[in-house]
Amino acid sequence: xxxxxxxxxxxxxxxxxxxxxxxxxxxxxxxxxxxxxxxxxxxxxxxxxxxxxxxxxxxxxxxxxxxxxxxxxxxxxxxxxxxxxxxxxxxxxxxxxxxxxxxxxxxxxxxxxx
Amino acid sequence: xxxxxxxxxxxxxxxxxxxxxxxxxxxxxxxxxxxxxxxxxxxxxxxxxxxxxxxxxxxxxxxxxxxxxxxxxxxxxxxxxxxxxxxxxxxxxxxxxxxxxxxxxxxxxxxxxx
Numbered sequence: 121x122x123x124x125x126x127x128x129x130x131x132x133x134x135x136x137x138x139x140x141x142x143x144x145x146x147x148x149x150x151x152x153x154x155x156x157x158x159x160x161x162x163x164x165x166x167x168x169x170x171x172x173x174x175x176x177x178x179x180x181x182x183x184x185x186x187x188x189x190x191x192x193x194x195x196x197x198x199x200x201x202x203x204x205x206x207x208x209x210x211x212x213x214x215x216x217x218x219x220x221x222x223x224x225x226x227x228x229x230x231x232x233x234x
Numbered sequence: 235x236x237x238x239x240x241x242x243x244x245x246x247x248x249x250x251x252x253x254x255x256x257x258x259x260x261x262x263x264x265x266x267x268x269x270x271x272x273x274x275x276x277x278x279x280x281x282x283x284x285x286x287x288x289x290x291x292x293x294x295x296x297x298x299x300x301x302x303x304x305x306x307x308x309x310x311x312x313x314x315x316x317x318x319x320x321x322x323x324x325x326x327x328x329x330x331x332x333x334x335x336x337x338x339x340x341x342x343x344x345x346x347x348x
Contacts, residue, residue: 163238165338
């Protein structure tokens with residue numbers, strides 16, 4: 121079964137510094153991969169997704185992720201974070217019959233400090 | 235469009251009480267989902283409905299029942315609440331249930347079982 125592992129549970133970072141959130145997946149077949157963001161006391165919203173094509177995927181709010189098949193990774197990056205990026209970030213992969221379920225990683229909490 | 239709405243936002247129950255969490259979407263989506271979110275565990279799928287008239291178990295279905303009332307509405311029922319069901323519950327919907335489709339989330343219901 122496909123799964124995802126987020127290697128960091130918390131990432132403190134200063135404002136305007138770069139950030140990278142790590143996600144590794146396990147799969148022997150083609151994958152779709154998602155990053156979702158959850159701002160405090162809100163639901164999740166899609167940041168970006170990889171379906172096929174270019175391995176560099178650009179999302180909302182200046183985030184991007186790179187699909188690396190050889191390393192089975194889909195790390196999320198932003199070159200310069202803002203206070204408003206303080207949130208929890210989840211990597212997810214479709215699982216189950218026809219990929220009709222989403223399996224989430226444990227989440228990475230990003231705290232942006234002034 | 236309101237997107238995905240959930241009621242109530244907060245609820246406190248005593249052990250053994252029952253309640254129903256309501257979810258509705260106005261995006262004409264075919265598939266709907268119920269998740270629970272617990273610290274450090276990401277989101278775990280409780281039940282999902284790939285299309286109107288069908289429901290299937292997810293990863294953690296024990297202690298829950300669901301009803302897909304119509305295309306718009308998908309409710310989650312706790313028949314006899316237990317402290318282990320203290321969690322934040324999210325409803326989501328997607329255009330279809332294939333792996334490439336984005337899921338859209340509601341704002342969540344915070345449930346405490348005493």
